[in-house]
Amino acid sequence: MAKTVTKSAKKPAAKAAAKPASKAAAKPAPKAAAKASAKPATKMSAPKAKAKSAKKPALKLSMLKPSVNNMTVRVFARAAGFDAAETDAWGNTRSPEYMARNPAHLTPMIEDKGLPRGVLWESCAIMQYLANKHGLEKFYPKAPAKRAMVDSAMFYLIGTLYPYVARATYPALGFPHYAGEVGHSDAHPDKKSEAQKAAMAAIAEPLEVFHSFFRDGKPFIGGKHPSIADIRLAATLEFLAVIDYTLPKWAKEYVAAIEKKLGKAYAEPAGDVRGYIAYVRSQAKAPA
Secondary structure, three states: OHHHHHHHHHHHHHHHHHOOHHHHHOOHHHHHHHHHHHHHHHHHHHHHHHHHHOOOOEEEEEEOOOOHHHHHHHHHHHHOOOEEEEEEOOOOOOOHHHHHHOOOOOOOEEEOOOOOOOEEEOHHHHHHHHHHHHOOOOOOOOOHHHHHHHHHHHHHHHHHHHHHHHHHHHHHHOOOOOOOOHHHOOOOHHHHHHHHHHHHHHOHHHHHHHHHHHHOOOOEOOEOOOOHHHHHHHHHHHHHHHHOOOOOHHHHHHHHHHHHHHOHHHHHHHHHHHHHHHHHHHHHHOOO
8 A cells, every 4th residue: 555655646746747837827726726715615614513513411400499509500500511401309309209219309410321320419429420421621620639629629618618508597598407406406596596606607717718728819719710619619608698698708709700700501590599598588577
């Protein structure tokens, strides 16, 4: 094959050299240029047409609109470009059908044939799985060090910040408390109130950790683009409005920056949470 290519390459070159220069510079060149300017333009536009017609990855999601955990995955699914079919699981998480698939009776829950049991719950695990499966590095970097920081921020949120937020906000939201919490016990209302106030006071410290350590002067934990940890943190901060918690200036600007960056992907799910909070607040102010 190598010899054949060499011989065939030499012959056209020799013929081209034998032709008068005037012919090469006259009509053939413009025709070739015309053909080159016509066909390549069509070929160049073809990939763009294919990109536009590419289908979004399908996603089946069971969720509850007033929940920030659910808001997290709803925001991520939109921002990542999934074609998400959402099912409102309100009042159905304890049904035999739901429990058969999800014995933990939790939301959000996604369904995917690639999963060992066909379903997956826990907002952070869902985002990690989908980002890994579809190569969404701008939300969840592959570089070990950068990924470790995103993971650390999410786990610190789940293990430290969110329990404080839950203790502070769940009494106002009317959500059931976790077993073992004072709010779940038969303790005197004063004791429950003290626990709620203590949780509110404790929120400031982990918030500052996110600001000074995980962001460290960057727009987001993920750098220039919000990561899955940023989405989880911003959604968590939404709940604090129900208790009139005064967020530090940086936190307000941070949430606003994420909403601006993600647009409707953030605003629509956030609107459901904000709407529920507004409803709860209106009920609390209404005369008995």
